[in-house]
């Protein structure tokens with residue numbers, strides 16, 4: 001499949017989720033959106049801090065819980081969706097900080113913007129764009145977070161290279177993502193639906209970490225790792241999908 005075709009399938013899937021026409025994207029760990037969020041590491045308090053419509057249950061971690069965000073920092077969320085992590089980050093960086101969410105799906109950006117306005121989040125901004133060509137100035141960001149998104153791009157090196165460009169010297173990343181342990185069946189790799197489910201585009205764990213190093217990052221560390229399994233997931237994938245949370249620095 002061509003890269004542009006993959007993007008169109010992904011935009012279609014997440015557009016439907018943003019408009020409320022579908023619920024889950026990535027295979028769910030539980031029967032409800034809340035269960036899905038709790039299963040990947042959010043707490044019940046986290047979910048109360050953000051607008052309900054920002055919670056889609058499509059992440060594979062809780063990046064702001066591990067990013068050590070502090071008052072006044074500028075944060076960028078790659079593939080922000082409806083903004084669950086943008087709003088959590090906004091609470092942590094406060095009024096002197098700023099959070100930018102970037103997403104390629106128009107209806108996601110629209111939903112994030114509407115929620116920000118409705119709930120009075122003055123320190124957040126949602127921008128339409130690709131993570132491979134970030135609509136963000138160079139060396140302006142302290143921390144880049146992301147939740148279950150980089151697996152969706154066919155060009156992961158371009159994304160991490162862009163992330164390095166927009167980070168200030170000394171800046172850091174805290175990325176939650178799906179990676180693989182072992183070969184995935186070729187028909188899964190070739191499936192558009194499996195791309196949109198965050199599975200077909202997942203890279204082997206070591207290759208993923210090496211891609212981050214190749215983009216120029218230092219101290220690339222897996223902060224936590226757990227098997228990613230979901231009811232209804234193809235039995236051939238059991239034990240082969242991992243949720244990793246990776247920290248690294250621009251030195």
Ligand SMILES: C[S@@+](CC[C@H](N)C(=O)[O-])C[C@H]1O[C@@H](n2cnc3c(N)ncnc32)[C@H](O)[C@@H]1O
Pocket residue numbers: 010011014025026056057058059060078079080081082083084085102103104105108129130131132146147148149152153198
């Ligand atoms: C699995 S959802 C995660 C959304 C959000 N991070 C969350 O946890 O709720 C993936 C999101 O990434 C966006 N996305 C996928 N590929 C992208 C790309 N290349 N550039 C920008 N956004 C992308 C999709 O539109 C979708 O909103």
